[in-house]
Amino acid sequence: MSGPEAEFTDTRLLGSRAGTQSWIVTVINKVLPSVAAALSDVHDGATVMIGGFGGAGLPVALVDGLIGQGARDLTIVANNAGNGELGIAALLKAGRVRKVICSFPRQTDSYIFDALYRAGQIELELVPQGNLAERIRAAGAGIGGFFTRVGFGTDLARGKEVREINGEMYVFETPIYADFALIKAERGDRWGNLTYRKSARNFGPAMAMAGAVTVAEVRELVPLGGIDPEAVITPGIFVQRVVRVAQEAVVR
């Protein structure tokens, strides 16, 4: 194994059973020791999904980590384009973002995005929120696109393929893929199973499916079985990396 996959095997647990040298036990361990380790391979030009609806579900520690990591020329896929000076706004202010794909960039205090947009220094692809969620879901579900009535006849569907289905006009929308998906969850285990908290769930599950590499910051790490299987919201197959982030660091 090489590359990031190598990190998934916790070498502390690689070893031999007492008295034998031949039986090597390996376990899946997607838990990484730090945000920096989880984001070390984000490359310039990457498409990065960032979960959250405003501040609810925003993976603040991962976004801060991305700023520190230094990748630039990024395409960000998120519902909002940041507000105030923190989170996505700070990433924009640091000049790391070439393009934003989102549904609602305008906030009362989205002045950093607003200024970049008016100065022509950032590209915006505005997408109706449900189309955004479904395009992300499509990427994560292996769907090559879908027809929707949403947006038909509006500026946001201009130039897109249309089709009449059951007497109504539909617009063809394509998947949005991502190299990395950064999401926030409440509880996770070393297999990457996740639960969320209240309305902070929002884009997390769909983005987890769509990211080639999905990194989840979790408030609490539990042993396998610590999450009721009936209650798992995102099964671990969709998650490649888990980092525990203390609550204090998230809410500030």
Add this chain to the structure above:
Amino acid sequence: MTRVAESTAWRKRTRDEIAARLAEDIFEGAYVNLGIGMPTLVANHVPTGREIVLQSENGLLGMGPPPAPGEEDLALVNAGKQPVTLLPGGAYFDSADSFAMMRAGHLDIAVLGAFQVSESGDLANWHTGRPGDIPAVGGAMDLAVGAKHTWVMMEHFTHDGACKLVSRCDYPLTGLRCVNRVYTDLAVLDVTVGGFVLRDAVGGLDAESLSQLSGVAIAPPHR
């Protein structure tokens, strides 16, 4: 542009009165999404004893009122990103599911604000189109075409006195032929294949006088 005369025989409904009038029409058991802005007032006027379920686009069914001071939870917010509560029986779900229930008509009623509504039911509510204004659409386009009933709640006239009921929208469109009914401070109107049809108006106005004021054709109520 139609100018509103300063002295009139009729009295405009207040925002709360528009909300109360609209709330009367929400039927028992309805699943309802209230858009941000004026539509959120509707929640305060649902008749006592009528059980409805409020949906919020960010993943809530059974949304309750704002929490008591000090009880706010950053993970429990409405579409306007303000703190709310969840009622017993409520549920959380992700954004893709939220818009699935909206888009496929599982939601009974969407109440939206508007810049303009045309006589064919076209809705303009997401962007002024003015250069320099930051465009933002959020869930507006999804809500407009998805719910079984799309109701608009708005002032009848802009601050400049232009009627917001128009023959054709000149603001960028949110959806085509999607509005079923409009609640304004002067009247309640159905949007039909034949254009606006008055349901009821404030005292002193009828279809003819309202039509004159509005500068669009408004048919009298069907009896």
